Amino acid sequence: MPRLRMVLFWCGVLLLIAPIAAVVCDMPRFGDHPLPYGDAINHDAPRDRHVSNTVSAVNFDYRGFDTLGEEFMLVCAVTGAVVLLRGSRGESVTAEPGTLPGRGLPGRSDAAVLISRLMGPFTLLFGFYVVLHATVTPGGGFQGGVVIASGLLLLFMGEGYRGWRRIMRTPWLDVCEGGGALLFALAGLAPMLTGSAFLQNILPYGKFRDMLSGGLMQIENAGVACAVMAGFSLVLLEFLEETREPEHDDT
Amino acid sequence: MMSILAPLPVVLPLSIAALLLIFAHLWPARVPDAIATLTALATAAICVLMLQRVATPFTYWFGGWQPANGLTLGIDFVIDRFGAGFGLLVSILFAATFVFAWGYFESVRAHFHVLMLLFMAGMLGFSLTHDLFNMFVWFEVMGVAGFALTGYRLEASALEGGLNFTVMNGIGGYLMLCGIGLIYARAGALDFTALSRAIAVHQGDPVVAAAFCLVVTALLIKAAVVPFQFWLSDAHAVAPSPVSVIFSGSMVSIAIYGIARLYWQVFSADAAIAPIFHRLLLAAGTASTLVGGIMCARQRHVKRLLAFSTISHVGIMILGVALLSADGTAAMMTYLIGHGLVKGALFMTAGILLALCGGIDEIGLRGHGKSIWPAGLAMTTGGLLLAGAPVGIMDAGTHMLDAAASRAGEAWVIAVLFFGSALTGGAMLRVTGRVFLGLGPMQGEETHAPTEQEDERSSRPLWLMLAPCCGLLLLAVAGGETISHVMNQAVPAFINPAQPAPSQAFPKAPHPLVPWLATSLALAIAAWDLSRQYMPRRLRRSADTLMRTFRPLEAAHSGLIGDYVGWLVLGLGIFAAALALG
Numbered sequence: 001m002p003r004l005r006m007v008l009f010w011c012g013v014l015l016l017i018a019p020i021a022a023v024v025c026d027m028p029r030f031g032d033h034p035l036p037y038g039d040a041i042n043h044d045a046p047r048d049r050h051v052s053n054t055v056s057a058v059n060f061d062y063r064g065f066d067t068l069g070e071e072f073m074l075v076c077a078v079t080g081a082v083v084l085l086r087g088s089r090g091e092s093v094t095a096e097p098g099t100l101p102g103r104g105l106p107g108r109s110d111a112a113v114l115i116s117r118l119m120g121p122f123t124l125l126f127g128f129y130v131v132l133h134a135t136v137t138p139g140g141g142f143q144g145g146v147v148i149a150s151g152l153l154l155l156f157m158g159e160g161y162r163g164w165r166r167i168m169r170t171p172w173l174d175v176c177e178g179g180g181a182l183l184f185a186l187a188g189l190a191p192m193l194t195g196s197a198f199l200q201n202i203l204p205y206g207k208f209r210d211m212l213s214g215g216l217m218q219i220e221n222a223g224v225a226c227a228v229m230a231g232f233s234l235v236l237l238e239f240l241e242e243t244r245e246p247e248h249d250d251t
Numbered sequence: 252m253m254s255i256l257a258p259l260p261v262v263l264p265l266s267i268a269a270l271l272l273i274f275a276h277l278w279p280a281r282v283p284d285a286i287a288t289l290t291a292l293a294t295a296a297i298c299v300l301m302l303q304r305v306a307t308p309f310t311y312w313f314g315g316w317q318p319a320n321g322l323t324l325g326i327d328f329v330i331d332r333f334g335a336g337f338g339l340l341v342s343i344l345f346a347a348t349f350v351f352a353w354g355y356f357e358s359v360r361a362h363f364h365v366l367m368l369l370f371m372a373g374m375l376g377f378s379l380t381h382d383l384f385n386m387f388v389w390f391e392v393m394g395v396a397g398f399a400l401t402g403y404r405l406e407a408s409a410l411e412g413g414l415n416f417t418v419m420n421g422i423g424g425y426l427m428l429c430g431i432g433l434i435y436a437r438a439g440a441l442d443f444t445a446l447s448r449a450i451a452v453h454q455g456d457p458v459v460a461a462a463f464c465l466v467v468t469a470l471l472i473k474a475a476v477v478p479f480q481f482w483l484s485d486a487h488a489v490a491p492s493p494v495s496v497i498f499s500g501s502m503v504s505i506a507i508y509g510i511a512r513l514y515w516q517v518f519s520a521d522a523a524i525a526p527i528f529h530r531l532l533l534a535a536g537t538a539s540t541l542v543g544g545i546m547c548a549r550q551r552h553v554k555r556l557l558a559f560s561t562i563s564h565v566g567i568m569i570l571g572v573a574l575l576s577a578d579g580t581a582a583m584m585t586y587l588i589g590h591g592l593v594k595g596a597l598f599m600t601a602g603i604l605l606a607l608c609g610g611i612d613e614i615g616l617r618g619h620g621k622s623i624w625p626a627g628l629a630m631t632t633g634g635l636l637l638a639g640a641p642v643g644i645m646d647a648g649t650h651m652l653d654a655a656a657s658r659a660g661e662a663w664v665i666a667v668l669f670f671g672s673a674l675t676g677g678a679m680l681r682v683t684g685r686v687f688l689g690l691g692p693m694q695g696e697e698t699h700a701p702t703e704q705e706d707e708r709s710s711r712p713l714w715l716m717l718a719p720c721c722g723l724l725l726l727a728v729a730g731g732e733t734i735s736h737v738m739n740q741a742v743p744a745f746i747n748p749a750q751p752a753p754s755q756a757f758p759k760a761p762h763p764l765v766p767w768l769a770t771s772l773a774l775a776i777a778a779w780d781l782s783r784q785y786m787p788r789r790l791r792r793s794a795d796t797l798m799r800t801f802r803p804l805e806a807a808h809s810g811l812i813g814d815y816v817g818w819l820v821l822g823l824g825i826f827a828a829a830l831a832l833g
Contacts (some may be wrong), residue, residue: 004814004817005811005814005816005817006817007812007817008814008817008818008820008821009816009820009821011821011824012817012819012820012821012822012823012824012825013820013824014824015821015824015825015827015828016820016823016824016828018825018828018831018832019457019460019461019464019827019828019830019831020461020827022457022461022831023433023457023458023461025428025457026456026457026458027458028436028437033438034439036322036439036440037322037324037439037440040324041324044324061314062324062325063325063326063385064313064314065313065314065325065326065382065385066326066385066388068262068265069373069376069388069389070383070388071269072265072269072300072369072372072392073388073391073392073395075268075269075272075365075369076365076366076369076392076395076396076399077395077398077399078366079272079362079366079369080366080395080396080398080399080400081399082360082362083362083363083366083399083402083403084399084402084405086405139479171276173385174272174360176272176278177272178268178270178271178272178273179269179270179273181265181268181269181272182266182269182270182273185262185266185269186263186266188258188262189262189266192255192258194456196315197254197255197311197312197313197314197315198258198262198311198313198314199313199314200314200315201314206376211702238389248344
């Protein structure tokens with residue numbers, strides 16, 4: 001079969017050459033600027049929504065419904081990963097990491113602990129900064145949420161598995177993940193109570209270039225930050241749990 | 252009223268899924284089951300309300316971003332009766348599945364229900380959205396939920412099937428995104444109306460054709476049309492049966508609905524596409540119907556058999572789309588709804604066998620079903636409906652499709668339909684006869700199941716599993732007239748939402764005898780297989796020779812993902828070359 005497989009593949013590639021060539025020759029030229037959507041947003045967003053980061057305006061306002069979908073896609077992917085990795089997992093926080101027979105457990109080096117303890121709080125702080133300035137500077141809830149989650153991972157490197165596990169409790173992460181996603185959905189539903197459309201921005205827009213500008217975007221942004229932070233932490237937790245020594249009472 | 256209803260079919264299941272994630276660990280075990288069932292029922296009610304109100308398509312702009320100065324900034328849903336009807340089918344299937352799976356998925360954190368509700372929201376969003384990128388978002392939500400649910404049982408076979416599903420659909424998602432990038436580079440818009448307007452200006456543009464090719468290929472992969480069908484039989488056979496109900500009942504056919512919607516509402520603006528698309532889909536649909544039918548008749552793993560029958564029926568739906576006519580589209584949609592209900596019910600009976608008889612191998616289970624004979628009645632009904640028995644929604648769809656094909660001058664399609672239904676129905680009736688009546692004994696090695704021992708938790712009584720199954724069958728039998736009427740009414744607004752033509756009642760099939768013939772052929776196929784040992788040896792030998800010619804077909808379904816990708820690239824190449832060279 002492997003030979004047949006390659007024959008099929010190369011026949012397909014041969015057939016694709018002509019169409020690809022036609023598309024490449026007909027693509028817009030490098031530097032062409034037929035971008036009506038981007039121009040309109042760059043012009044409108046600062047005026048209509050008082051935000052200077054127009055990417056956030058697209059993500060949370062103009063095309064906020066896409067982001068709602070993406071948000072729940074992340075929830076879905078994290079839940080799916082938890083389901084597929086549930087094989088040998090327990091909730092015990094005193095568990096030992098798994099070891100290979102014959103291989104010793106070297107202690108963490110002082111340098112690793114020092115760097116992690118130094119960098120951890122700064123990474124967390126930077127993550128919060130990125131989240132809070134979503135409507136002003138590049139970044140936002142998603143990017144900031146990932147930075148916070150990686151800051152939390154530095155706690156694992158600094159404090160070891162047990163210390164980390166004592167901080168990261170699955171139910172809390174579930175609440176944070178589901179709560180963030182729910183907050184986004186509610187931010188969409190709430191305007192409907194006033195007769196507006198789903199996700200319509202009915203809050204005051206604030207001052208241009210102010211951290212709190214953007215109205216409803218701030219709430220959606222907070223929801224995304226919570227969900228992303230907890231989602232990534234849950235995935236990291238599941239991956240680390242994979243290396244844990246299974247216990248007898250695990251199901 | 253509509254402006255309140257429009258976002259709810261998607262937002263309600265999303266919000267409930269988030270709530271379950273937060274609170275499920277505090278609640279008793281059965282509460283998530285009840286909440287999920289109620290959510291699906293509520294969504295069904297919303298779809299019914301919408302169905303009553305959208306005689307003309309209703310446009311809903313999220314965030315209140317109506318197009319201004321000729322520029323579309325936001326995302327919209329355009330809800331017509333096709334979309335609302337599809338949403339209703341999805342909601343009903345999910346409600347039935349949640350009842351069917353009552354207590355089956357014991358997990359502390361209700362992860363199964365969260366995934367299923369997100370799956371449902373993805374499907375509803377996909378069927379209502381009117382924005383290409385938003386369509387991709389819901390396509391991916393469906394995909395991600397589907398991957399995780401396929402591998403739920405964590406057995407080797409489930410993970411392999413799940414992996415094949417993930418790789419193939421992952422490639423599909425990637426192709427779709429590339430296609431969206433191309434069309435956005437040309438049109439500068441993503442909304443269907445704006446896209447169609449831009450495409451009308453760029454007639455015969457290779458970039459538009461390439462975008463069409465990529466997006467439709469992604470959907471053909473999801474729909475499991477030949478030569479992209481290989482992943483389906485692996486995934487549907489190993490997913491937990493409640494999940495297979497959804498997969499075969501709606502996830503596969505939603506892609507066909509998507510192809511029809513994209514063609515009519517976006518790409519039909521380019522006149523160069525129609526003739527090639529017509530021929531390609533006719534070929535792919537015919538191949539799917541026959542390959543699925545033949546492979547179906549050769550299976551003994553009941554869920555794998557059902558999976559191949561899905562491929563066959565998907566081919567029939569593709570033939571309906573391929574006619575590129577209003578009556579063909581109405582026929583496709585009617586058939587799709589009927590098939591979803593029947594196939595959902597049949598996967599439930601397979602789940603009953605797994606739970607109560609502890610196996611899924613047809614020969615291993617011979618005669619084991621006698622004590623649960625009501626399930627046998629359900630399976631017989633489903634088998635007869637698949638075979639084209641002259642009653643119910645599938646039959647109405649077949650009639651409409653036959654008539655549409657004759658009107659389009661493609662009367663040979665009737666014969667393809669005929670063999671597809673007879674082969675799949677025959678296989679299903681054979682299984683029923685063997686499992687529930689104990690017919691068709693086998694000797695020698697054949698008696699041992701080649702697959703690993705499979706069973707599912709039997710946590711619930713027979714009546715609880717049978718009730719949703721019978722409900723679906725009842726709908727499939729009783730709804731024929733209503734559904735075909737509604738679909739005929741709905742089709743003009745679907746194929747041209749801007750200026751719908753007046754609706755008309757399309758004529759029915761020219762030959763009232765055809766369904767009886769198909770049912771008889773199915774019964775004959777089943778009877779032949781079950782009474783082989785009484786047949787003259789010479790006849791048996793010639794039948795075996797005939798069957799041996801299909802061995803390469805079986806070998807092609809190797810389960811090896813590399814082979815599948817080879818076929819995928821070949822199929823994509825043929826599609827692209829045909830579109831480029833005319």
